[in-house]
Amino acid sequence: MSNYLSPNDLAREVCFKPNFFQTKARINFLINHYLSLEKLCHRLEDLPRQWQYPQPRPWQNINWQNINSEQIIGIDLEVFLSIIAGTADTEAPIRGYTQTSRQYLEKIHPAMAKFVGGLVTENGTIIELGIWEKEERQHTPALIKIYQQLTGKKIIPNFRPAKSYQPSRNPYADLYCHGIHRVATEYAAVSLYLWLMSHTTGEIQQVFQEILQDEINHMTKFWGFGLWLYSNKNTVITDKSESGVNCHRSYISRLISTFRRMMTVLHWDSWTAIDKIELIYTFICVFQCMQSWSNNMTATNLQQIFDSSNFNS
Numbered sequence: 559m560s561n562y563l564s565p566n567d568l569a570r571e572v573c574f575k576p577n578f579f580q581t582k583a584r585i586n587f588l589i590n591h592y593l594s595l596e597k598l599c600h601r602l603e604d605l606p607r608q609w610q611y612p613q614p615r616p617w618q619n620i621n622w623q624n625i626n627s628e629q630i631i632g633i634d635l636e637v638f639l640s641i642i643a644g645t646a647d648t649e650a651p652i653r654g655y656t657q658t659s660r661q662y663l664e665k666i667h668p669a670m671a672k673f674v675g676g677l678v679t680e681n682g683t684i685i686e687l688g689i690w691e692k693e694e695r696q697h698t699p700a701l702i703k704i705y706q707q708l709t710g711k712k713i714i715p716n717f718r719p720a721k722s723y724q725p726s727r728n729p730y731a732d733l734y735c736h737g738i739h740r741v742a743t744e745y746a747a748v749s750l751y752l753w754l755m756s757h758t759t760g761e762i763q764q765v766f767q768e769i770l771q772d773e774i775n776h777m778t779k780f781w782g783f784g785l786w787l788y789s790n791k792n793t794v795i796t797d798k799s800e801s802g803v804n805c806h807r808s809y810i811s812r813l814i815s816t817f818r819r820m821m822t823v824l825h826w827d828s829w830t831a832i833d834k835i836e837l838i839y840t841f842i843c844v845f846q847c848m849q850s851w852s853n854n855m856t857a858t859n860l861q862q863i864f865d866s867s868n869f870n871s
C-alpha cells in the first residue's frame with residue numbers, strides 16, 4: 559500500500575510497510591510536535607498552578623471498540639502484544655512509586671511532594687491523591703484495554719513491589735539518587751510511547767498520544783525540579799563521603815538495572831534490528847530535545863517556578 563497523508567494520523571504520513579526512513583520521518587514529526595521548546599516550557603511553567611489548583615490533564619474521548627490490529631504499522635502483532643503486556647507491568651504499581659517519591663521529597667519541597675504523592679496523615683492514610691498518581695494510574699488500564707481489544711484476553715500485570723523509602727543522613731543525596739531514577743523512567747516511557755505512536759494509527763495511536771503527553775508532562779516537571787535543586791549543590795552529589803560515593807554507585811547501577819529490566823519486559827530479543835535502531839534513535843532525539851530545553855532554562859526562570867517560600871503554605 560502506498561503512503562498517504564491521513565488527516566487523522568497524528569504522525570502525518572502513513573505507510574503500511576514502512577522502511578527505516580519512513581518511520582524516522584514519523585518519529586521526527588512527533589518529536590517536533592510534542593517536544594517543542596514551547597511545549598516543554600509550558601509543561602514546567604504549569605507547576606505553580608498545579609500546586610495551587612491541582613487538576614489532572616483530561617484525556618480526549620477514545621472509541622475503544624474501534625481498536626483493531628490494522629492500526630499497527632510495521633511491527634509484528636506478537637511483538638506488539640508482548641510490548642504492551644511488558645509496559646503494563648512496568649507502569650504498575652503506581653501507588654508504591656508515588657509514596658516512595660513523596661517521602662524523599664517531603665522534607666525538601668513539600669509542594670512537589672504533594673504533586674507527586676498527595677496528602678498523607680501521620681499514620682500513613684492518604685487523604686488526597688497526588689496529580690502524578692492520578693495521571694499515571696490511567697496508563698496500565700489503558701494498555702490492558704488495548705491488549706483486550708486486540709486479543710479478547712485480559713492480561714494481569716505482574717506487580718513488582720516498588721522500592722521502599724530508605725533515608726540516609728543526607729536527604730539531598732537520597733533525593734538525587736531517587737530522582738535520577740525517576741527522571742530516567744519517565745524519559746524511557748516518553749521514548750517508548752513516542753516510538754509506539756510512530757508505529758500505530760487510529761484509536762491505538764490516540765491512546766499512546768494521551769499516555770505520551772502525561773509522560774512528557776512528568777518528565778519535564780521532574781527534570782526541571784532536578785535542574786533547580788541541584789544546580790548549586792554539586793557538593794551534595796560529588797562529595798567524597800561514604801553516602802556521596804554510595805549514592806553515585808547506587809544511581810549508576812540502578813540506571814543500568816532499570817534499562818536492563820526495560821529491555822527484558824519489552825522482550826527486546828524478539829525485536830527486529832530496525833525496531834531496535836528506531837527506538838535507540840528515538841531515545842537520542844528525545845534526549846537532545848531535553849538538553850536544548852535545559853540549556854534554555856535560566857536560574858531565574860527556575861527560581862520563579864520552584865521558590866518554595868511561595869508555595870509551602
Ligand SMILES: [Fe+2]
Binds near residue numbers: 649694697747773
Ligand atoms: Fe506511565
Ligand SMILES: [Fe+2]
Binds near residue numbers: 694743744773
Ligand atoms: Fe511515567
